[in-house]
Amino acid sequence: MSGTVSDLARATSTCGWVVFGIATVNTAGNRVTWKRHHVRTCAYRTPKRFSFTNHRVYQVELKVCAERRAAEPSMQCTAGNPAWKTLYTSPH
Incomplete structure (x- = not known):
């Protein structure tokens, strides 16, 4: 997965977050594990590039938030x- 994220919030204390929920299948094909990957930028209108790789991906979901500067997105951002938004679901 690769792309860019931009912060459109003018407040200097607010950052743009993109959070990915990634479901991967184990090698036996009988268990799905969910993990999250997040990218943050606090530079107003300055795109930040990101790239990451996962194998045996079953589904990818996306959520976008604008909130305070922190090491990780808040529970409010990652809750339901x-x-x-589902970006990809494997046909298998």
Whole structure:
């Protein structure tokens, strides 16, 4: 997965977050594990590039938030409302 994220919040204390929920399948094909990957930028209108790789991906979901500067997105950002958007689901 690769792309860019931009912060459109003018407040200097607010950052743009993109959070990915990634479901991967184990090698036996009988267990799905969810993990999260997040990218943050606090530079107003300055795109930040990101790239990461996962193998045996079953599903990818996305959520975008604008909130305070922190090491990780808050529970409010990663919770279910508003809903996650599905980007990819494996046909298998």
